[in-house]
Amino acid sequence: MRPSLLLGAALTLIFTFAALLSFVWTPGDVTAVDIASRLQPPSAVHWLGTDQLGRDLLSMVMTGARTSLAVALVAVGLGMGLGVPLGLAAAARQGGWLDELVMRTNDLIFAFPSLVIAILITAIFGPGALNAILAIGIFNIPVFARLTRGAALSYWRREFILAARVAGKGASRISVEHILPNLANLLIVQGTIQFSLGILAEAGLSYVGLGAQPPVPSWGRMLADAQTMVSLAPHVAIVPGLAILLTVLGLNLLGDGLRDALDPRLRPSRA
């Protein structure tokens, strides 16, 4: 087992645990405002200190992890759930109208910056976590569609696919039975990396006020709020910043580690 994989898995587990724990218990109430004890440095009562409204930062980070992980998870799930089948279908009909349609739509989505689309969605439906999910999810579809199509195409040229066609199997059956299992490693790895990008995107959207709305805590908005007080109480900015950094780092390490661990070429096969 590689140390980077272990570190990545450990960081990811810690933040997942913190997010899950926040459902049942947090050290303080994230909605309890206590102006008297605002901007306190870390202490025995408030392990990570308090923010400008006197809220407990540890509780904020734990509940914020919930928002971040949930938004990123659902968004990546959406992207994968739609992108992978589209990519498989495009590869199965390479050069056909379906392939063209999927790939050109991908190009179209890629042509818009994600923030612009997020603003657009917000303008139509109003800000909120759901719209952040939608905005991030839409941008994950072409990523997975392209990746799946590219990798699937290389498998379509292999002889075992030809053998399956000789056995009378149709394109969709071959895609599911023969191609998808061979892409699993790749998709898991890309999923982890997209997941970390999703957390960053959610933080970015919340930072500009388009993500989860108060009083639901979010790492991005914590950063935005702390911005004006960096010189006064730097820990208020450092805590959510570190949380984002460590989660993204952990997921990236996990993704890299998984890629190495799952790659059959790096595994001992036979003597």
Place this chain on the structure above:
Amino acid sequence: MSLSSRQKYPGGLGAEPPVRQAPEALLQVEGLALSIGGTAILQDVSLSLPQGEILALTGESGSGKSMTALAAIGLLPERAETSGRLLLAGRDLLTLPERDLCALRGREVGMVFQEPMTALNPVQRIGDQVMETILIHKAMGRDAARARAVEVMARVGLDPARIPPTRYPHELSGGQRQRVGIAMAIALRPKLLIADEPTTALDVTIQAQILELLTGLVREEGMGMLMITHDLAVVAGMADRIAVMKAGRIVEQGPTAQVLAEQRHPYTRQLFEASRHQAPLGLITPGETLLSVQEAVRDYPLPRKGLFAPRGQFRAVKGVSFDIRRGERVGLVGESGCGKSTLSRAILGLEPLQAGTITLGGKPILSHGKPDPEIRRRVQVVFQDPYGSFNPRHSVARIIAEPFHLLPDPPRGAARQAAIASALTAVGLKPEHAEAPIHAFSGGQRQRIAIARALIIEPELVIFDEAVSALDVRVRAQILDLVAELSRTRGLSYLFVSHDLSVVRCITDRVLVMREGEIVERGRTADVFDNPEHWYTKSLMEAAPRLPAPDMGGDDDAGGEPL
């Protein structure tokens, strides 16, 4: 051309080496042993190659012949541990630092690779790639290097008027690319040329030309050549000396004629016998017509030349007709691009035809563009690549049982297990192998599994598409015996598609010779091979390298049945 820059070498070899180094060999390997991570790869390898001679290193895959060649150019893997000595013109390459090895590669030792398709950089002009070798070694200025590149490309048969150095690799054929590879290797007139299976990926007529070019270069330029090949017929035709390797050791070496005549080591004998193998086909009486191909035409659309230009067509199969009768063993030979693969895919119902019909037992394979499962399950196929033709994630049982998909009511449970077990037994494997993952099997075993997959639904016709081309000679002989046995015992009919004439000769009753989408000659295998009539068939036969007939003892390998 200037040779003065040779003096750059550290290590005191300042003076120009004498032109004739009297008895000393150009390449002298003494007791070379090599291990990687504790696994012994080479043991006690000793070789000697004088200037101007060709030494062939032969053996099956995994015998260590390529590793020996890599040692001779200092390209061993990082973790390799070596002992012994490997002297090139008196200097031990095993102890030289990487810097000196870099200075040596390309200048003192040139290398020609197997795969001309991947050995060239696709985005660089061929002239620049030849020049690169010269410029890296700062052997001459840019203009001189360009002139030398043109000169050396003309030397390897790339006429600058027809194939200018400004071409890109994709604009050349396989043989022309291999010529560029050779030009790169000899640009600086190295003393030693290493050729690692230089013609294995080429067609037989091109192979003959490349072998002639290499031999000529060695004789005229006085280089030494270390030739790695698994093909004994090639070895017999061109090498001065042969070294036979097995499992990291040299089991026999000596002058070519002597090794061919004596074959002292049993392994050498096995190799030669396997190369000359004649599968025991037995006599059959063909039944009624099974497969009938009538005026089959297959066109491929070419990319548009302009936005509104009409699409061109490439006709891969130009109105081919032939029949296969029940029980017959038919060969289809031709060089790459002749349309034989397209034709076999059309028979499998994988490619639509633009004109003509293919029928099996009187019924068309494709009806309204859709393959009829009823018909399709009567034809199965065995592909060439024992590694690429199985889903790496499936077990043997799942792979073999895949064609059951064609049956309206596939066997389940115990019946399925029994079918898998009997298919495995039929190809010489054990029923226990069913649950093993595919990567646990060797190339030959995988080809047996591929045959089991083709046989499980008891087809009437099997297409072997280059089915033994990727196998070592001894394994190849075993697989051919298996195919022959299946045809004798089960009355299996097959179409054996191959570029390898010797294989087709030993496994078929009738042969079709295909060239540029047409069948140019057909007839009984023995007749076509002994008395070819079409000029193309004649040129194929002449180009094919051939083993000299055994002098003594006669042929005791073929089971004694006459053709």
